[in-house]
Amino acid sequence: MARKEKLRLGAFLMIPGHHVASWRYEHSNAEGVLDYGFYRQAAKTAERGKFDMVFLADGYAVHERFPQALEQAVQVRLEPLTLLSALAADTEHVGLAGTVSTTYNEPFHVARKFASLDYISEGRAAWNVVTSNTEDEARNFSRDKHLLHELRYERAEEFVDVVRRLWDGWEDGALLADKEGARFADRSKIHRTDHQGKWFQVQGPLNVARPPQGHPVVIQAGASEPGKELAARTAEVIFTAWQTLEEAQAFYRDVKGRLARYGRQPADLKIMPGVFPIIGRTEEEAREKKARFEELIPVEAGVALLSGLISFDLSPYPVDGPLPQLPQLEQVNGGKSRFQLLQSLADREGLTIRQLYQRVAGARGHREILGTPTQIADQLQEWFENGAADGFNIMPPYLPGGLEDFVDLVVPELQRRGLFRTEYEGKTLRDRLGLRRPDNGFAAKPAGSSATAG
């Protein structure tokens, strides 16, 4: 069925590419991983392609899961908030989404930094809320152990609530700058946060006024049961990972179905699965590219990637043997949904450890789509028109070329089909995503204020 609204696109900027061996690929810019100019070029390419946003993942540790980890994996990256702020100055339209963990940060700082980015970018900021999932990160913040999965989500929920209250502390119009009347601000429109919770006590108000978007867009990625519930209550975009149309449809129905209970409409939450596109002028060229990437994966790096994705150390096991007996899902204290996804993939197809890491070394659990620009567009269209996605987070295998191919070859095809914008509409990221500007929790609600845009 044809959809009236357009699909949305995010550009997942993992440098020098989403494939774990991207840094070895002859056309990737492996020298430029800490070079701001590399990011600027990629963001400008995404903007040229009319992407809704660029998206930066993040983590707070260097991992040494295997002896060669420090040699064979790219473990350095610029910090998202500083990087996105620079990109705000160097771009005009594209949204700027950054990952910040609720487990190792303070709500006041997070609210302020995203508010600040929203001012600097004139309404293009988005926060991808994650809860972190490794012990290595805990050990960089004076803790012995990573917080348990349930507690992380409990903390995350309270954290997001506090951040939203901080963003609402100054009503729209609270700043007067009235020189004659000696009133810089209208105190009747300034509200303390006064939060007394289990995890945080925050007096407020924030020392930045309400951001241009009201709230920067809130993105969430967890697909576990508490993750879905948190998303249904608080997220405006979900970034998710599915292999098959059926799984993605089931997830889409599930999460959209949870919204009503929080007084929300289906349009208030956009579901954007990650896709890993391998693009060739012919299908054969795409397959050759894929094979080339696979042969570039150092064995230890492949095993380590897989171990990280399932939060279980596979290095003691034969690489050409099957997956060993894994712990029960309840015992997993990492990304639970990713664990489940990979275990069922291995079981279903009887894959060895090597085959499984080759399978995930590019998409890392997300959907791989391969072929000509037409075939790539077909695969996106199928999910978009069949209740599986409102848009996609595009994960180029390598940069800059992987994103340039998508922008120059696939975007025009999506535009020809009427599936994607040809010009930026509106002004803010919310306008582009078709998300309404949130009401202020402190302000008196005008009647009929629940209308949604887009």
Add this chain to the structure above:
Amino acid sequence: MARKEKLRLGAFLMIPGHHVASWRYEHSNAEGVLDYGFYRQAAKTAERGKFDMVFLADGYAVHERFPQALEQAVQVRLEPLTLLSALAADTEHVGLAGTVSTTYNEPFHVARKFASLDYISEGRAAWNVVTSNTEDEARNFSRDKHLLHELRYERAEEFVDVVRRLWDGWEDGALLADKEGARFADRSKIHRTDHQGKWFQVQGPLNVARPPQGHPVVIQAGASEPGKELAARTAEVIFTAWQTLEEAQAFYRDVKGRLARYGRQPADLKIMPGVFPIIGRTEEEAREKKARFEELIPVEAGVALLSGLISFDLSPYPVDGPLPQLPQLEQVNGGKSRFQLLQSLADREGLTIRQLYQRVAGARGHREILGTPTQIADQLQEWFENGAADGFNIMPPYLPGGLEDFVDLVVPELQRRGLFRTEYEGKTLRDRLGLRRPDNGFAAKPAGSSATAG
């Protein structure tokens, strides 16, 4: 006596000006306090004037010290790290100094953000280390009470040490990006932090390689006894507040004299007092400007400013009476040196509360210099050539005009006298400040590596 080296200049960008009533002044941009374009313009003006750096103060709270505080004071500002990152993209030469407190942050995040800013700006980042001084800030971070002065400095010292170790974790040259040899990095040049201290346990290494400057420049502002000792051990620039040449000389001698005990040279630390310049084409015009600012101060805002500076609530006392009996210095848990400075100023000149707040409403405890461009230059030259300062942090009363006047009228005069650069030298902020690039604490030290530049 003439000095061989040039003086250094920082532009203290308090928006819309350093004077507490700047937002009421007819030529200030009071509407633009959260407008990034206003900051961009100011930073470009500083760069046009060949300033070493722009400097952003910061705090983590809105204060309600008096009933009208929310109405009559500018309490919102953009967050420094996001703002400086955007300015990095919009400028080429000027250094970028931001204030971040060690009391309400984590060393891993601070090390990473400044490392990231240093990459984005290609070696122009500086961190102004503060310890915060209000209860309002504590209450935004789940704490009832502000940490005691001594404990704040103890924490700060450990914090800065950990940050430096994190910056050193990847030696220069650790990133190889060797595609053929399958070595992205050289693990023999990557070092864990392994810090186990009283305040922090940090495993490391950082997930950003060593910054372009080795370490971003470390600035410090405290002038109390522990503040001076921390500065002598760790700071590369001191931002300080003195009223008289004699005080400034004594401080200069004192701090420079402490360096040897930490194996440092006098040139390793630049002392840059704050100055608040009121510039007129004639001295009379400058005096009229000053009087105009004074009449614009709302009484409550003046009393509140003063109360904040001395960490003591003056609102119950008659504004045209003397300062009441203040607590002993030992009981003060705010900025101790500022407290001392203002108390002795009031005592020395027998000032009322109103007279004292008028005196501090502009310079806020820093040195006020007033007059024609020639007179302003004279006053800077006197301190620079008489062992009181290596440079100055310029605090324009209002923006954008106050900085434009300094750049267009005073800078050319300083250049004519041979006191200030006419073109940017070197590439990094360290090059401009005449600070050497620090050795890496983990790397084998080359012989004779203690040479200083500048």
